[in-house]
Amino acid sequence: MIPAAFDYHAPTSVEEALRLLAESGDDVKVLAGGQSLLPVLKLRLAAPEVVVDLGRIDALRGVREDGEALVIGAMTPHHEVASDPLVQQHALLLREATRTVADPQVRHRGTFGGALAHADPAGDLLAPCLALDAEFVIAGQGGTRTVAAADFFQDYFTTAIDDGEILTEVRVPKHTGWRAHYEKFSRVAQQWSIVAIAVTLRSEGGTISEARVALTNMGTVPIRATAAEQALAGVAATPEAVAQAVAGIAEGTEPPSDLNGDADYRRHLATVLARRAVLAAAG
Amino acid sequence: MTRITMTVDGVSYTDDVENRTLLVQYLREQLGKTGTVVGCDTTNCGACTVHLDGRSVKSCTVLAVQADGHEVRTVEGLATDGELAPIQQAFHDCHALQCGFCTPGMMMQSLDLLAENPDPTDEEIREGLEGNMCRCTGYQNIVKAVRQAAGTGAQS
């Protein structure tokens, strides 16, 4: 319950933050909303010498439009993402998924970028970002670079963010008017996803014209279900047709086995939940 | 040590704190605001819920230095001039507490959910309290209390 002592910096600009990171040596942690990091510190599973808090960098907070992209500042809290009208209009899937993250108190503090940088494979924002082909803007001493979602999530709790770098914003191609559903399966409300399915799609007259599907907690990183997306295009939104289109969605996945179920169970769940998610999204 | 200033229950405080001090530790140990309690160390139980700039947070998962310059409201700031706030009255009326340990956090979160949704359904109340554990009441009377408070402008 008591973190080890650390030096604390609260820069007010990205430049200052990058400079502090560079000066702080190897044993530094970036603090965003703190809803995952602080428990880790309290349990002393990590004991960094320096903590750099991004919470006072106003430029990292908020949602804006930039042409064909929706830009979400990394330090935008979940509850702001979930209630933002631009998100609802252009990236409904993000709203649906964000609303399922943890609980209200955590959603007030926890941030969009923090959750993505933490990259817990059971986290609820990874698959939606992958499904939406989001791009991750990473700032470093040498400038900024943009990484596609497919390249951003590299392994269990590991992303393309290098030491000394900061995730500043996420650019989400507008999916204006797309319907969406995030089907989350857990044993109690507060629990992490055992498996979840992120779906966003366009449909006309009961037929799915285009779909994006990704899986949460079915491997060390979120998984894009490309084959299912292709199979769903042009399919009538009926239980039978959708079930057939997503039947192979878990093939080849290597989900974890734990107290909540083994890999076989998770693969089975993914198949059932994918059908339900697509049908729910298709309305 | 870092010097911080924050307003807690309407009073401004300036103190030196260790960087690692959690907001709840600052409230309890330095300000004597022991009405806010600690029930877990993994941000699950919600017993330590307070309002930070008007929104509910788990004060075990905020550093005191993060709250520097901000405004905090705790259970001790609910009653005014000895008059119970509607949410407190509702918890009392509906027998929504037994041991009382979860109650401060439960009431602070209830206020937040009512601010967001002044006329919630039972299901919305239950979802709004998903981050707060109670081991005594079975929740039914808590839901009832929030419903009662919803009719009395308790969100303020």
Next chain:
Amino acid sequence: MTAVDETTTAPAAEIGSPRKRKEDQRLITGRTRYTDNITLPGMLHLGMVRSPLAHATITGIHTDDAKASPGVVAVYTGADLAAAHGSLPNAWPVTPDQKAPEHHAVAVDRVAFAGEIVAVVVARSPREARDATELVEVDYDDLEPVLDLEAAAAGPPYAHPDLGTNESATWIFDSAEAGTGSDVEAAIDQARGDGVVIERTYRQQRLIPAFMEPRSTVVDPTSEQITMWSATQVPHILRLMLALTCNISESKLRVIAPDVGGGFGGKLQVTPEEVTTLLVANRLGKPVKYTETRSESLVAGHHGRDQVQRLTLSATKEGIVTGLKVDLLANMGAYLGLVTSGVPVLGAFMYNSIYKFPAYRFTCHNIFTNLTWTDAYRGAGRPEATFAIERLMDDLAAELQMDPIELRRKNWIRHEEFPFTTVAGLEYDSGNYEAATDKALELFGYDELRSEQQRRRESNDPVQLGIGTSTFTEMCGLAPSRVLGSLAYGAGGWENAQVRMLPSGKVEVVTGASAHGQGHETAWSQIVADRLGVAFEDVEVLHGDTQVSVKGLDTYGSRSLSVGGIAVVKAADKVIEKARHVAAHLMEASEDDLEFSGGRFSVKGTDKGMAIGEIALAVFAAHNLPDGMEPTLDSDATYDPVNFSFPHGTHLAAMEVDTETGAVKLRKYVCVDDVGIVVNPLIVEGQVHGGLVQGIAQALFEEAVYDDQGTLVTGSFVDYLVPSAADVPDFITDRTETPSTTNPLGVKGVGEAGTIASTPAIVNGVLDAIRHLGVQDLTMPCTPSRVWQALQSREQGEPASVQPTNPEQTSGNLNSSGVISPEQGPRTEGGAS
């Protein structure tokens, strides 16, 4: 339930009134005094160094770095403290030859479970104490840990090698030997020939009490008496046991249970932490505080349940039960706590439940393992018994293709048969199972739900519906002292109360029951207000401090009202008798001519009268009292119950099972409880609600799981799933009132009823939904994964029962060394950095 405002002065009948609680004011305003809120001048803080290993020899402890750490005052090892105390107490040697290891507050040369304390850091602040615990290095030699209960029963290896066995005791009750029934083997043999025999093995998973307030202890030695504040259910027992364990005169120790944030049996203990805090404070002469973290609480506070139940029930083909044989393995964990060994014995008398079994045999084997010690958890022995018999009755009904309610009707004690002596030798004083069941069936809409179940089955609906039944009884009001004596328990079961008439007319009630959420202050006020005819508001209830409440046996086993409340009645009655004597003297009347009603003594046939408050003032002045009378009305009473009380009820659960995912949903829950006369229906309803959720949580959510090294995998609330409001529905609760005939209020107990009854109702409901699909058994908790696996096994033609998830396969936990490395960070609640 409509609450009554406390400002209205009550008419005569306080008992039965839904008074809002007196306790609430401080709790809703944050003006609380939980132990961790207490700060004293010069107070020092403890940090515990705990073993990460389940079983190991300690070969060295290096404390120099810790001692040199800023703010550290001292570091103690087990060797430093061992001479200052004896083995931590077990008050219930269930057999004369019961085996138990010595239990030090701080391990000396061997650790027997992961989480055991191996060293204690004392520092000026909690932070400095915590920092220094990191600097204590302990050398261990691994010993083979004993982790599996059934393997342990067969042993070796042994959890305590010196004992040469893992068996602490074997305790047997046999109705033929006791003369309370016939021979069960004969009954089973008979049924194998011409009846039905149901043989099952059920598992009671390991649970954690998970009271919301972590345990905390403050000890102030800076006075003639040492004062301990502790988050305990049992200040009186704690005081006695600490005195005996630490060789301190009982009169030199004062124990206070201030506001206590729940217990559920989990704070019915004399803990290593309490002993350690006392010893350190005594040694240093300074106030000392220790407050555990939740992680420490989950791993080191005692756990509950953890039994394997091997059961054989015999019946005729018509469904009349003829015999019941129970063979238990009960997991003690690493040590015997205060009543660890007696928990399964408390269940022994309840397996036959409300049914008229002619033959019964109960055997339990108390087994040591290298897991966290177990002890009382809400219900303690009785939930296990009720689960077993109610599951068996549903299984028998399924076997006979009979409605489970109908089967129960054939076998239960009819209301006109009370008092009824059971095959386990208890005398049930009263009950009306028919009435409670009829009311429950009506509230539930039983017939409509059965019809819907049939429709869903016929249409092969992916969501199947099941109805679970639990017609339970329990024994509570612990306990008649002579019965405890016959069971070799180390103390009695009486309770003490004092009623003090203050000269101002106010009344102080002192009770030996120690509340931690139950609402004694309110309920006792109601009882006394009625008895003495004073206003509810004029009664003050004092408790939880051995210097105020000088005698008591505290709160557990649903005993407070039916034992402690009766002591209050007896003390109040003594006050009235003393006051009658004075009233007769002052009004110059014969005592026989006085009537006492509404708080006034009046002389029959006249308008002369005196209020009891006036008499109290006169006695205080003592100017004119009857010759030889002591100038006081104050009275105390120590009440030893003549019998247990036997609340009962009928609980019905409608469960939906999603056969595609295995997800289970509680759709409707109805319970009709009979807890006798109710003092405060608001409080009773609250107790039932809370009890239900704990019982439901055993059925569906909670389980303490260890890995193959003996590390607790469910070591935080991330993995130990206590349900939130979003995980349970509203319940329909109602009551019948069949008064107990063995106490003057007619009350029974309600603290554990909901927990005891609900677990089998839920599991029976889940099974009823999918039994027709070939699933015969499910292991608790009935997780989606287990339910789905059970359905798959059936499809693959395998035995349709599901084994627990392999504990090696874990993730998402905070404390195991398995999947998540510290660098990667654990999974905690947020998911949102």
